[in-house]
Amino acid sequence: MLLEHVVVLLRDVDTRWSSTFLMVNCFLELYPAIECFIHSDPKLSSTTQLFTSTELEVLNDIREYLYTFHSIQELASAEKTPTLLIVLPLYEGLLEILELMRDRLPNLSQVIDVLLDQLREYINKARTTCIYALAMGKSFLIML
Template identity: 50%
Template sequence: MSMITCDNAGNNNTKMIEIQYELTALNIPFSAEGNRIRRNDVGGLAHSIVTACRASGQRRADFEETIEKGNENGGWGEPPELLRVVGLLKDVDTRWSSIFLMIDRVLELYQAIDALLGLDKYSELSHLLLTDLELQVLRDVRQFLQVPHVVQELVSAEKTPTLCIVLPLYERLIIMLRDLKRQLPKLGHAISAAIRKLEEYLALSRCAPIYALAMVLHPTIKFKWIEDHWSAEDYQQARASVRASVSS
């Protein structure tokens, strides 16, 4: 028996149907669904939902109308609550936290998404709806992505030069991710990959004297933080580089 593994993207649905057509013509038994293993990338599923719901001005208008009608009819869920009348957000490769913001908005408005795709006029999109398990995984992914998002927001909110706080924040981020790994063991592999990349970045950054100098000059950080959080070797190297910088 042969199986083909692919995710739930619409083009893969088309691909499987075409394979079935070609093999059937050759008298080779094949089922577009029976010979398929669906690989669920919940981030990709969220992206597909957003793309479908934003595909035209009419769909965006229908989505907002769906939210408004649900609010007018007493709200959503148990206990019922009103949803914000806002659109879904697309992820953008060049924008910080865009994947987190996309997933966050999908989860916030998922009841309205479910209602919209349940309409007869959008029945061809009903396959995009998430199972309860996929929704829970998406919530876990959101919780994971929220940690670096919060750190990024802290840096971008600063009105003064941020070089002095970058390394302390990223050191703290690693600690937060290690705690999160215990809370979300099923995402352990992804969290570990993020930790390794951060540790690699921090190791390189400690070799750049400008970071140590910026922290030492900051009145609330100085050498004390470096001494408490870096190895003895890195601490001594930082002292030497700062001394060289101020005496040159």
């Protein structure tokens, strides 16, 4: 049995990584319907400018970029009380993902570079603390 995926407009959301990702994702899913709607009305068709294929490609890159943070947030918030044991390995993984993503999404490489610099600075500061060593050590033992 094929389950129907219902897509509706989003409203009343705080602007955060996840809500921004969800709005962009929703727009890209609804874009074919938006195109059909605009093309079905001659008045709209003559006065409304649709996205170009390049603009859609860039927006799709942005969606992929935001999906990374949405996923990390979802993993962290899966626990009732996210702890360093959960969050620190997620940051380490995020660093690796962003480094790979920089090559995959050249349109966003400058944004990713800025974020990588900030994330590396944060992680390097965290690595100098005893609590970081304890959390990462415990995290490693749990994975075994």
